[in-house]
Amino acid sequence: MTDSKYFTTTKKGEIFELKAELNSDKKEKKKEAVKKVIASMTVGKDVSALFPDVVNCMQTDNLELKKLVYLYLMNYAKSQPDMAIMAVNTFVKDCEDPNPLIRALAVRTMGCIRVDKITEYLCEPLRKCLKDEDPYVRKTAAVCVAKLHDINAQLVEDQGFLDTLKDLISDSNPMVVANAVAALSEIAESHPNSNLMDLNPQTMNKLLTALNECTEWGQIFILDCLANYTPRDDRESQSICERVTPRLSHANSAVVLSAVKVLMKFMEMLPKDLDYYGTLLKKLAPPLVTLLSAEPELQYVALRNINLIVQRRPEILKHEMKVFYVKYNDPIYVKLEKLDIMIRLASQANIAQVLAELKEYATEVDVDFVRKAVRAIGRCAIKVEQSAERCVSTLLDLIQTKVNYVVQEAIVVIKDIFRKYPNKYESVIATLCENLDSLDEPEARAAMIWIVGEYAERIDNADELLESFLEGFHDESTQVQLQLLTAIVKLFLKKPTETQELVQQVLSLATQDSDNPDLRDRGYIYWRLLSTDPVAAKEVVLAEKPLISEETDLIEPTLLEELICHIGTLASVYHKPPSAFVEGNHGVQHKGLPGSAGSAESESPDAVSAGAATEAPAAVIPSQGDLLGDLLNLDLTPPATTGPLPHSGGMQMGAMDLLGGGLDSLMGAGFGAPPAAMPPAFSAPVSGSLYDLFDLDNGVGMPLGSFCPPKTVWLPAMKAKGLEISGTFVRHAGVIQMEMTITNKAMSVMTGFAIQFNRNSFGLAPAGPIQVPSPLSPNQNIEVSLPLNTVGPVMKMEPLNNLQVKKTLVVFLFRQVFLATWKDIPNENESQFQIKDCHLNSDAASNKLQSINIFTIAERTVDGQDMLYQSMKLTNGIWALAELKVQAGNPNYTVSLKCRAPEVSQCVFQSYEAVLKN
């Protein structure tokens, strides 16, 4: 007699039959009937009609039957809440049963019945079970608190279950500890402001002790919880690392990965010159390698994580290149991931090995993989300059195979190599041209056309080649059409005499016969350019192109940092921050790596990276991430559509919404009696529009001597052919000015200065042209002050590369608004900073801060501490609220910042520090 027959009954009147069987006297028959019911339930049949009959079977001392009935209850109780009450008595009775299995079973099941009415009956039994003598019951009860919290959070708080749960962290049984930690962590996530998971050194110690004794799954809970702790100093961080390290040799790879997460995070705190740091780095490699010997699914997840780790700390795996070699029976998704990591690890030392491998891959069967391998060779060339030559020759070998897709892919990457190393490998063009006819993919055709156009002067029959493409112009894809148009214009500018006809032809094709607006517009621009000013056309079309760099495929640093904190989780597999794929109601916490310890370390790259958004000078990294980290980074490259701009727009909207919500009632009450905190200077007309209200920048005079941040070097001479620019932003009488020192460190004279601001999140733009007396002779420097306004996104072009702006501007907030806003901003956006060694009293601090337009709204004194509540607004409409704690006699200040856009907190804090220390 087997259970499979339960699945095969499909007769009519089945429910009726089951009903009869359920009410049978024989225990065996009952059990069989309940099994049949559950089988029907599994395949999706509705057997809820049997609810009373099944519940009747509940009163039994047969544990097997009881479990089956409970299984049924969990499924249908929600749809039959009134009936479910019938079962409560039995549950309560079972919670008193002498058999711990039955007690635990009852508590577990009751928690799973998600009916509000039941919860009140649950409290008493749960309280008893939390203190039960049997650990199995206690651990089940601990989980039950989390279940109950999900149904009725208030009840759990009122009944004091949370405290009991906290006590369980010190339980003698590690299983209980693990479950208590898991339950608390989850509850804490939905209550960001509670200090439920108040991690202090004592609890840490308990957790670390329990860690050694737990089951493997319990260890994962505890390690994940440890990862949320921020150690006080590098000592503590080291001792935690030491106690976590043994987990790296655990057989369960999920434990290993969780341990890696903890170590990666706490390593940030360790000074790099410490011996232990080096030892730890060495210890991390073998477990990561071992992760790759698991099933392909696990391998894939491991590789996604290793990809992050390698970007953050390439030194860990730099000698382990071989383990990432592709096996021929790896699934394709594992192969591609390995390939990506190989490139990231490629360096001058191992490039020969890597190239040999890649060349082998390029002859494999799988087309997708081969393409990626060829791409990878191109990326190597761009990443490791010394290898470029070898890469090009490898690519040429591959082109010789004449395998269609290999050739096409190779041509696409050779185009990139040309972009990176102009005028170096043009000798290969002849070979490329031989393969012109075999190209059938748009990307390859476009690449080839680009090459022909770019090097038209070296290709004798460039006009013929391009002409051949022109014949089927309208059948080409847009990409190819655009490229062809540009290439022919280039050709014309280089060889104007022979190609007049050709350019006429392409311009008329593009402008008259095409319905593609992009193509038409580009055609018209070229046409007008050529007809009005051929010299200008030459300068525009044949201008020097910016070099491409290998960083293009790196994950943006702030995002990377966040992802490192999420190692092992879904975020690390998607390579997206959790906020990108989880709805807000699940309480997404922004996590950041802790800064390195001690001020002495602040020069290390790690410490800088914490504030990378503002500090990174002239980074060429395009903002492909969607974080606001780049908000303050004025990058000359046109912002990608996914870049920070649209996002900052969203942030502004957020701020506006906030004001709308927080102020509506206030507005209704009228502005007749402005609150006391409103300074007299505020006399701007209240037009009713909230936006105006806060756009006061110009209505306010500058009180006191304004603070001027020191100039920093924006553009080192190395990067700009000898032009060095250092500068800062100041505000005089309500006008923002950019003060720059321009130094000519080159050997020759410089002339023709102009400035252009890239479109930036502050809408900063020059209010007038830049006044630089040219020529600027070698080694001369000059002070320039440029008034700015904040009107618009403008785009012009000039030598000034990447600037960054750190600018806080004025805003006054009323006290009520401040409070409302403070409350309105979710707590996870709060960040705390310490300002050390600052010897000012609160008044002096307040005055100083006012000089950079941070205004104190309210002040109060608690326990000898002065609390200053302050607010500021950036020109782009982002608000930051701050609470500054000043304790008399204590040189360390604490700033708590709250802001809709938590990414700016770091920079605001830096301005605080700069001002207060000056």
Added chain:
Amino acid sequence: MISQLFILSSKGDHLIYKDFRGEAGNDVINVFYEKVTALPGDQPPVVMSHRDLHFVHVRQGGLYWVATTTSAGSSPFTIIDFLNRLAALVTDYCGSLSEKSVQMNFALIYELLDEVVDYGYIQTTSSDVLKNFIQTEAVSSRPFSLFDLSNVGLFGAETQQSKVAPSSAATRPIQSSRDQGVFVDVIERLSVIIGSNGAVMKADVEGEIKVKCYMLNCSEMRIGLNEEFSIGRSTLRGYGAAVHVDECRFHQAVKLDEFDDHRILKLCPSQGEQTVMQYQLSDNLPSPPPFRLFPTIERDNRGRLLIYMKLRCDLPPKSAAINVSVSVPVPKGCVSLSQELSSPEQRCELKPQSRSLVWTVPRCSGGTQLSAVFKLDVPGLSSASMLEVGPVGLTFELPKLTSTGLQIRFLRLTPVQPGPSQRWVRYVTHSDSYIIRV
């Protein structure tokens, strides 16, 4: 945190469905099945998302084992590991893993799930702990077959019965403990890359020692490994013949107090299967790689592609490789194949969809050399298409052999078991990825 867990047959039938947190309805099962079957080949199947829900799944025993989760903090790694472990548990309890066995034992599996996961938190997967809670008896799914003669000797004679365990001995539920026994398997997976010049570019071994235990009253098991077994580069003992691995991991139940001095693993085995030790070795294999291949590729005057292959087996003469299969990528557009093989039991087949020819050799003993000639008709054969004859992949099995040389000296059980020997030690080396470049 796991939100739901379900097991589907390969056809998408619902076998088991359990909702732990009430966060989503059971309609997601069909969503999952549609997604997974529509997945293009190059997409990683590991994590898929549907609105707020993320699916993590593995395939074991032809079934889909799926867990869903809604929280960003949950780790797919943990979940995959857990699903694999769950599949192993179900195998332990039901004897074998198939659609049928899961269907027959659904009550047992529900009971297991209840104990193993609570509110999405994984509790335990140790069969030792679980045996205290599980009430349901397993239903064994072994079909009765007239042809199952594995237990019967010729004319009922007792042929080698004392030496060989019946093939079904290791696939029965752990609860049915009529006949007890311990199976220790040493399984190694070999991945080798041999360059076109014959140099060994990479040779790695990943190995594991698995113990499958049906003993009820066994308090301690001692497994003795080779005494000269060494771990890491620095700890080489003596010189020469040491058995050496780079890296070693042990199950947490293993006690290692006698390991350093005597290379003895002590454990108190729980019922069911567990991996006691995992180890790996890269590059310093004690013996040469088991196979060498000497290919010659040329074009004959009738425009056909000729591939001569000489396969040399470098195993010790007494050993043999079985189920050897050599797969050679061939140029695109290859239409037909004729071959000359050295013995009739060998086979060769052209597989156009994977663009390769597969040469299978059922058995190949150590020290022998096999040769074969393949003639391929490729219309429009050019010199470039010769280059498409890519790296050759081999798959094979080496029974009774470990490539690291790891051996089990003894296997002692305390208390001493009465009756005839019920301890079985098996060695096998599989090829994981054995590539010879041409």
